[in-house]
Amino acid sequence: MSKIKKILILGGGFGGINVLRLIQNKFKNNSNIKISIVSQDNYFLYTPMLPQVSSGLIHPNDITVPIRKLCKQAEFYHAAVSYIDMKQKLVTVTREFDGKVHALEYDYLVITLGSNTNFFDNENIEKHAFTIKTVEDALSINFNVINMLENAAQTSDLEFKKELMTFTVVGGGFAGVETMGEINQLVRDSVKNFYPSIGQENISMNLIASKDYILSELGPKLGKLAGKYLKKAGVNVLTKTKAVDAGEDYVQLDNGKIIPCMTLIWAAGVDVEPIVSEIDCIHKKSGKLKVDKYLKVLEHDHVFALGDCALITNPITGEAYPTTAQNSIHQSVTVANNLFSVISGKSNLKEYSFKSKGMMTTLGRKVxxxxxxxRPITGSLAWLIWRTYYLSQLPTLEKKYQVATSWLADLLFKRDLTFIGLIKSKFLTKVDIKSDSPSVKDFFK
Ligand SMILES: Cc1cc2nc3c(=O)[nH]c(=O)nc-3n(C[C@H](O)[C@H](O)[C@H](O)COP(=O)(O)OP(=O)(O)OC[C@H]3O[C@@H](n4cnc5c(N)ncnc54)[C@H](O)[C@@H]3O)c2cc1C
Structure with a gap:
């Protein structure tokens, strides 16, 4: 039997890259450990700043880190996980550049594949809405906003101009609220500085939230205050309201009202990746993986799961920990420690428990x-704390520098309104890259 133990990490998000970083340190220069990481994106994405990409405040590359840069003694596979077989300890992956399928063997598996946008089976909304989950999503929103501004500036039809200038975001959580705050600022500043013919009075910003107040994670007092801040900035905050249908130029609400609008952004829910819900193991009803207090998948001692794809219960409150980057990062510490203990034959596994020190969100410029x-903190002090904290949490010095530079440029200059449009890509059919890894087998030649 081989002495070499293979650790396979699935996912290069908050959970994946932090487990990678920690176990690389723990097994530094240990030639009996082989670490591999698979991700469908070849970069880590710092999602808390994604809404700022949608408004053009920062650049996509400011908040992405190539995973290879983080692989000190690990092998990276730029591929999509297509099947996880826990009985045979195999994961099949489909390579990004040629669509070839491979199987990767493992002795220890870490599943941290995040989540998908949940449209609650509403096909019309899925077809017509933008989402805010990936870099492509944020860029699409940014280009769309600029496109709407250019068109609105050229039309003499007032009703159509108003439709072009109506932006509706569905979702009162962090992603929805921050995206609304960013777009509101981008549109209003741009109309003031570059598109005076549109007129501020023709802009309409709508934030739709199903609960009594937005940002329910912050509690009713701050949630309601956040709503007031947004209203003051010109956003219609519609609480206790759901979007039930959409078309190319409208969104319909559950109270029957139809809002004519050309831009709908959906940030109202997350779902488990089908790859995760299809794994042959014990799941929660939602499809999330059921793990024990050590974050091991139930009945699979060699498999850990964390982040948005796992349902982890707070032992004190009995409730599930929220799906946040904060939780994924803390869970990665427990997983790395326990993985190290299991591999080293130690029995002192750590239980996961985490009490958040705080939460914060931006609502636009300097708010x-x-x-x-x-302690509740609001206004420009909270904004300064947000910027300082999130800047410090960016994974590399290079990215901290890039974001700080973009923020400084935004304070000194007016926003860039370049509309780049579609990007052409080439599919590589001839390339055959040979892997000398003994753990890779070609399934289909
Ligand atoms: C716009 C936005 C703003 C947010 N703001 C905040 C915030 O301010 N604070 C906060 O705490 N949280 C925030 N979150 C939530 C936070 O991003 C998630 O909770 C966190 O990313 C979860 O970490 P994870 O490792 O479980 O998943 P992710 O970070 O999503 O990583 C999943 C990884 O798996 C990869 N992957 C997925 N499927 C496959 C597949 N089939 N094959 C191969 N690879 C795959 C992905 O490419 C990715 O690398 C925000 C989220 C969004 C979308």
């Missing part, structure tokens, strides 16, 4: 809202 150590 944010936060709860830190139980």
């Amino acid at each position: 944010a809202i936060a709860v830190l150590f139980g």
Whole structure:
């Protein structure tokens, strides 16, 4: 039997790259450990700043880190996980550049494949709405906003101009609220500085939230205050409301109202990746993986799961931990420690428990809202704390520098309104890259 133990990490997000970083340190220069990581994106994405890409405040590359840069003693596979077979300890992956399928063997598996956007089976909304989950999503929103501005500036039909200038975001959580705050600022500033013929009075911004107040994670007092800040900035905040249908130029609400609008952004829910819900193991009803207090998948001692794809219960409150980057990062510490203990034959596994020190969100230029150590903070102080904290959490010095530079440029200059449009890509059919890894087998030649 081989002495070499193979650790396979699935996913290069908050959970994946932090487990990678920690176990590389723990098994530094240990030639009996082979670490591999698979991700369908060849970069880590710092999602809390994604809404700022949608408004053109920062560049996509400011918040992405190529995973290879983080692989000190690990092998990276730029591929999509297509099947996880826990009985045979095999994962099949489809390579990005040629669509070839491979099988990767493992002794220890870490599943951290994140989540998908949930449209709750509403095909019309899925067809017509933008989403805010990936770099492509954020860029699409940014180009769309600029396109709407260019068109609105050229039309003499007032009703159509208003439709072009109506932006509706569905979702009162962090992603929806931050995206609304960013777009509101981009559109209003752009009309003021570059598109005076549109007129501020023709802009309409709508935030649709199903709960009594937005940002329910922050509690009713701050959630309602956040709503007031947004209203003051010109956003119609419609609470206790759901979007039930959409078309190319409208969104319909559950109270029967139809909002004519050309731009709908959906940030109202997340779902488990089908690859995860199809794994032959014990799941929660939602499809999330059921793990024990050590974050091991139930009945699979060699498999750990964390982040948005796992349902982890807080032992104190009995409720599920929220799906946040904060939780994924803390869970990665427990997973790395326990993985190290299991491989080293130690029995002192650590239980996962985490009490958040705070939460915060931006609402536009120089306005944010936060709860830190139980204390509410609002306005420009919260905004400054948000920027300082999130800048410090970016994974590399290079990215901290890039984001700080983009923020500085935004304070000094007006926003860039370049409309780049579609990108052409080439599919490689002839390339055959041979892998000398003994753990890779060609399934289909
Ligand atoms: C716009 C936005 C703003 C947010 N703001 C905040 C915030 O301010 N604070 C906060 O705490 N949280 C925030 N979140 C939530 C946070 O991003 C997630 O909770 C966190 O990313 C979860 O980490 P994860 O490792 O489980 O998944 P992810 O970080 O999503 O990583 C999943 C990884 O798996 C890869 N992957 C998925 N499927 C496959 C497949 N089939 N094959 C191969 N690879 C695959 C993906 O490419 C990715 O690398 C925000 C999310 C969004 C979308």
